[in-house]
Structures are given as structure tokens and as C-alpha cells.
Amino acid sequence: MKLGTKIAVGFGAVLCLAVALGGFGMLQMNAVKGDAQTLSREYVPEVDLCNQVERNTLLMMYANRGYGLSEENHFYETGQEQKNEVERYLEECDAL
Numbered sequence: 001m002k003l004g005t006k007i008a009v010g011f012g013a014v015l016c017l018a019v020a021l022g023g024f025g026m027l028q029m030n031a032v033k034g035d036a037q038t039l040s041r042e043y044v045p046e047v048d049l050c051n052q053v054e055r056n057t058l059l060m061m062y063a064n065r066g067y068g069l070s071e072e073n074h075f076y077e078t079g080q081e082q083k084n085e086v087e088r089y090l091e092e093c094d095a096l
Helices: 003-070 074-095
Strands: none
Touching: 003 074
């Protein structure tokens, strides 16, 4: 074989490998796209609701602790408001 033929065959082989890798990469990206959509539709809302429940539970705990230590009514009212928020988010969790 001449040198030019060898170079052409080598270049063709490299080109075929690049096309095959590109096609494989596109297939994998489509699979990742599906997984990302599943995450955004199903798991992100769940995590958001869990964070809201945790946040409001902690705020309720701090307000109740403040009321227990100082017996000031604004701590009690804040605790009741946070309790209502926790119950609301728990209902949303049940609905989800």
C-alpha cells in the first residue's frame, strides 16, 4: 500500500470512531435528559415540602421554647402560627 492510502485508511478509521462516539454520547444524553426530568417532576417538590416542614417545625420549637422561658404571648402566637404552617405543609405532603 502506498503512504497516501495508509493515511486515508487511518483517517477514515478515526473518523468512524468519532462518529460512533458522538452517536453513543447523544444516546446517553437522551437517557440523562429523562432522568433529569424525573428528578425535577418527582423529587424536587418532595424535597421542597420536606424542607418547609423542617423549617417551620424548628421555628415552632424556638417560639415554644421562648414562650416556656419568658411566658410572653407573642412567642405563643408565633408558635401557633408555625404549627398551622406545619400542618398545612403536612397536608400538602399527603396530597403529593
